[in-house]
Amino acid sequence: MSQSPWARIGMRNLGRHPKRTLLTAMGLAVGFFASVVLVGWSQGLVNQMVENSTSLLGGQLEIHDAEFLPERGLYDTIGGRDGVDLDQLLTRATSDVRVVAAAPRVYAGGLVSSGNSTVAGMLMGVDPEGEVALSRFLDVLTAGRLPRPGQNELVVGTEMARQLETEIGGELVVVAPAADGSMGNDLFTLVGTYRTGLGEIDSAFAVLPVEDLQALVVLSAGRVHEIAVSTQDPWVAEEVAVAVTTAVDGDVLEAEVVPWTELNPALVEYARLASSMYGVILVIVFGLAMFGVANTMLMATYERRREFAVMLAVGTTPWGVVLSVLYEALALGLFALVLGVVMTAPVMIWWHNAPPDLTGLVGEIEMMGSVVSLTMQVEYDVNFAVMTAAALLATAVVAAFYPAVRASRVPPADILSGL
């Protein structure tokens, strides 16, 4: 026997009532499973919202003229009236290894008409190829193809197409105030439609090549409103923004690099709120489990009062009795943790790599400027899993403390006399 008998006694006591031990451990293990999966799912939803919000249209960073936001004025182009060397700016903006792509954008408010139907919307000039590398909204068109520069072609959202009662090949008249004070207008051909699922985009954004929009609103080739930048990980956007600011500084005075966290603070707050709930989840789940463990340990120690009396009679200190019960609880916790990991790991791996899709049941959900497809996508969070494991073990030990103290206070003479 090892120098301290308490661990061995604790471990062996677990084997005396295997079914009871298994049931109690399952309570803790299910708590571990529920916490890790629930938080993993919550993080999956948050990540999906952030991913959709930033990669669908906006990008993780935006480079603007300092005056551009929030009015999005036509004249507030990067570099002012002189514009910038766009190729050099794009090269500098993508110099950080964490940057995936960057592309220019021009915006103008305007009217799009087809026959008797007119829709007010946002004209968005893009580099179609660069945009596909940067964002997702033009990746898969619902119909048609991307517009080609110099051909007076554009794509619109499905909702705008419906409102205009037009279809692929239809002619659209586009009217927009130009930078020279005139009213730019031209005839365009609808070559494609897209769908993001966000009504405010699908009904309002007409997308055309950046050169065509610059021509329509009389902006020179170097004048763009925005360089959208995508990063590998949305959560490093703030760090990358600092790096990009340094990279482009000097080329374009008055420009600012804004990460999505500043552009969409509500989403950041939601993510923060979700994180703050994780601790609450642990408290609720293991708080409930604690009563189960305490009940089991009370029963177990009550049944063994005679053994504790013998231990005390032969010279064990009350603290020794407490230790023997706490070791038993710790062993129970370790067993439950193994069970919990065995239950949780396969589900996490499965749902991380091939999450069940629930959109068939509830459809897509539009939330905070993002479309969320309800899947069981879970994210791994090793830190939270370790925290949950610690909470499980702490629950087992804390729940056993009162039964342990009771066990240490059995009156040996009375118990051994059968009183």
Place this chain on the structure above:
Amino acid sequence: MPPEDTRRAVRTENLSKIYRQEAEEVQAVRDVSLTIQPGEFAALAGPSGSGKTTLLNLIGGLTRPTHGQVWVGDQELSELPNRALARLRLDQVGFVFQAYNLLPVLTARENAEFPMLLQGVSAPERTRRVDELFARTGMEGLEDRRPGKLSGGQQQRVAVVRAVASRPALVLADEPTANLDSASSDALLDLMDDLNRELGVTFVFATHDARVMDRCRRLVRMMDGGVDSEETPA
């Protein structure tokens, strides 16, 4: 004040124990003054309810007296804190109970080693002592069995080994033969008698078993919680 005679294993002075059962008071031990010398092989004898087990528990520090004092060696017990009482039981007192009271999750060897573990005796020394005592008690080969796989006699022998292996000066045995057949009782008493004679361990029994009383060299007869008479059989 401790008594002047320091050559004693146990001494009680005016020892009383009163239990309260609901509104009624039961005087289990009544004003007992008694001295047990080192090396004695003595029995507290008497019928059920005479107070012998309670007196044994008071001597062993398992319960506290209502009045009076009790010394084990030089140590007066009535005011000792629980931790110090536990240490005294560990180092100076061995217990043998009627119902064996081995820890069911430990093997025979582990049960026998248990008090020595608490004392901090080294593993080789524990093994040596247990091997020697198991050889003397005919328990060789049964060291790795748990109590549930041992007969009553075998369990009681393990309990005796547990009681003496930690080298206490005093062993308190409460009806140690009550659950044993005659042959097992005789073997167990032979063992304890040998340990008493060879190691000088003081044995005090609480018993109403004539076989035990026949072996003891001093009989303290108890009645209604008090000492009724004393005998020193030839």
